[in-house]
Amino acid sequence: MKIAFVTPLSPEKTGIADFCEEILPLMKDYFQIDLFSSHNNPSNKIISENFKVYKYEKLEDENIRNQYDMIVYQIGNNVECHGKIYELALKYKGIVELHDISIEGLIWGMTLKNNNRDKYLDIVEYCHGKEARRRAEGAFNGECIPLWDEPLRFPLNKKLIDSAEAVIVHSDLGFQIVKGTRNNLNIAKIYHHTNDIYNNYDELKEIYKKELGMGNELIISSFGFATRTKRIPQILEALSKVKEQGCKFKYIVAGKVEEEINIKDLVDKFGLRDNIEITGYLSLEELKKYMLATDICLSLRYPSHGESSGIFHRILGMGKLAVITDEGTFSEYPNKVCLKISMENETENIKNAIIDIINGKINMKEYERNAMEYAKSNFDIKENVLMYKSFIENPYDNNLYDPLDIISDYLYKLGIVEKDLINSLKF
Template identity: 40%
Template sequence: MKIGYCSPFNPIKSGISDFSEELVPVLTTEAEVVVFSPTVLENKIIEECCEVHPLKDLDNYELRKSLDIIVYHVGNSFSCHGEIVDYMQKYSGILELHDVGLHHFVAEKISKKQDWSSYVELVEYSHGMKGRKIAEEFLAGKISAPWDTYSSEMTMTRPFIECARGIIVHSEFAKQMVLGICDKNPITSIMLHTERITEDAEKFKRSCREKLGLSKNELIIGSFGFATHQKRIIQILDALKKIKKDGNSSFRYLIVGEAQEELKIKKKIQERNLDDNVIVTGFTELEEFKAYMGACDFCLNLRYPTQGESSASLHRMLGMGKPIIVTDIGTFSDYPDEIVKKVSYGEQEVEEIYQAIRELSRDKRQLKQRTQAALKYAEENCDIEKNAKTYVKFFEEVCNGTWLPDEEDVLISHLCELGLTDDDYTTELWEQIHISV
C-alpha cells in the first residue's frame, strides 16, 4: 500500500509535527509512505526512510494517482493546517482529526480575509439557526467569542468531515462527537501513541534530573505544551500558593513550552510569592521537553474549555510512568481513574487541584501504584508499532470498501434517529443485547 501523508513537520511548532515525526518512520515498516509537507523538513530521518515532497506537489496528477490513499492531519490552528485543509478539499482522503472543535481554525481563516458574512453562513450550515444567532450576537458585540463560550457545542467541523473519505480520531469521546455530526463516513479511533515506554521509571527520573541540574530530593511537578489559558496555569499557581502557605516550600513547578502570555504568567508567579518555586522554560526542543517531563514526580494536564482534543503530552507522560492530574472533561474523562486523577473545572477547581497535589505529594504508595498503572496502560493501549498496523488496516478497509462500523455505533445511531438518546437507557439496552448474544 502507498500512503500520501500530509502533516505539519518541524520547524512548524506543533505537537502534531512531533507526532508525525515519530509515527512516519514506524509507519514505513508497514507500508510505503510519501510525505507531503507545507515546509522544508528539519528531520533528516524522515527523508531517509521515505519520499518527501512539498505540499504543492499534490497537484501533480501522476504522483497523486500513484497513491492508494492520502491522509490529512488537521488540528485547530489555521496557520499550521490551512494549506493542508485546502488540499484535502481538492483531493479527498482520510481526515485525521486531532481536534474535534475547529472553530478557532475557521475564525482565524475568516479574520485574515475579514469576510465575516461568510463566517455567519458557515456557522448556520454547521449549527443551524441557533448557531447563526450566536454568531450574529458575537459580531454585534453582545457576547464573547463562540469558539471559547461554545467550544463543544459549536465545533464547526461539519464541512471538514463531509469532504473526507474516512476519519481517524484519537478517543471514543471524539468518535461519538463526529458520529453525531455525520455518521456516513468510515471512522476509527486510534489512541495517540507513546513513542517509548520506560522500563525503570524511577531510574529515568533520576537521570533526567541529573541532566537538567534539578534537585534529587525536591518534589517536581509540571505542565507541558503551549501554555494557553485553557491549560489552567493560573489556577495551578493559586493551588500552589496554598501548598506553600501550608509550610511546604520544597517543590518546583515547571511550565514547559511556549507561553501565550508569558509576562502575565510571570507577574502572577511573583504576586503569589512563587518566584523560587516556578520555572518557565519557554519553547524547548523535543529532547529537552521530554527530559523535563521525565524529571517530574507527577504531571498536570488540565484543559478547559475543551475542543474535543486528545493530548500527545499526556501519552508521553504515560509512557514515562507519570501519575497525571487532568480536568474531568471531554476525552480526559475517558481515562480510568487509576491512570489519571481527575479534578473539576467549576467553582471548586483550585481547591480540587490543591487537594490532588497535596495527596499525591504525600502518598508515596499511591504515587508508586499510579506509576505502575500508567506504564501498564501505555503498554496495552499506546504502543506505536501496534498503532502503525492499525492505521494501515483502516486505510486498506477504506480503499477496499470492506470497512464496517462497530455494532455499538450502529445501535447508538439508530437510537439517535428514534430520539432515544438518554445515556442510562442506551447503556442498559446495550448491556442487555450483549447478554442475549
C-alpha cells in the same frame, strides 16, 4: 499501495509533526509514502533520508495527485500548520485524521483572525444551522456567549467531515461526534500512540533530575505550549496556596508560554518567583528529559476541543502521576490511571490534590504503576501502526471500533472488571 501523506514536519513547532515523524518510519514497511508539507527540507534526518517530501502546492497538480491510491490529511487547530491542509482536504477527498475534534481554533484563524466575518458565519451556518449563525452574529454584538466558548457544542467540523473519504479519531468522544455529524461515514478510533514506555521510570527520574540540576524537592510540571486552556493562571493560584501550607516544590512550565497570560505578573502576584522555572520552547528530546524528571504532571485542559494529547500519553508511559481535568476526552481515562479534577472549585481542587499527594493521602506509586501499564496496553506504537495499515487499506470496511469496546471501556473505568475478561468473550 501508494499514499500521499499531508502533514506538518519539523522544524515546525507542533506536536502533530512529532506524532507523524514517529509513525511514518513504521508505516513505510507497509506503504509507499510521499510526504506533502509546507516545506521540503525536514530537520528530522530519518524523515528527510527515507521519504520524498513535496510542498503542499504539488497536490494541486492532477497528474501528481492521480499517482496516489489514497491521501491522508493530518488536521489540528493551528492555522499556520494546518490551514493549507484544511483547504486541500475540502477539495480532494482522502482520509482525515482529526487530532482535535473541534476545529474552532483553525476556523477562527482562517476567518475572524483576518476580519472575515462573512466567511466565518457561512461556515457556522453550514456546520450548525441558521440559529447558530444568528447566535454568532449576536456574539459579535456582545449579546450572548460566543460560540468559541463552547467548542464541543459548536466544533465547526461538518464541512471537513462531509468532504472526507473516511475519518480517524483518537477517542470515544471523537467517534461519537463524527458519527453524529455523518452517520454513514466510516470512522476508526485509534489511540494516540507513545513509544516512550519505561518499566524503569523511577531510575530514569533520578538520572534526569541530576542531569537537569534539580534538587530533592518535589517537581511539578506542565508541558507543551502553555495556553489559557491549560489552566496556567489557575495552577499558579493553587500553587500559591500549596506554598502557604509550608510545602516545598518547584513548578516547571516546560514550553513556550502564550503571551496573553502575562506569566511574570502572575508569578509575582502569587509570590512564586523562587518556585518556578519557565524553559521556553523545547525540542521533543529536551521535553522528554523534563517529563522523566518530573514527580507530578499537571495536564489540565478547559475548555476542551476534544483534542488528543501526545504529551499526556507520553507521561503515562513514563510512569507519571498525572492530574487532569475531568472534561472532554480526558474523562474517558480510568480513575485509577490518573487523578481527575472537577471544574467546580477548580483552584481549590488543584491545591487539595497536590497537598494530598505530598501528605501521602494519595498513593503516588500506585498511580505511577497503573499509568505505565495502561500505556503499555493501549498506546503501543507498533500495534497502532497495524491499525492504521488495516484502515488505510480498506477505509470502507471499518472494523476498528467494536461496540463491545464501549462496554468494556465503561466497566473498566468504573473498576468493575478488567478489559481482558470481556475481550476473552469476543469471537
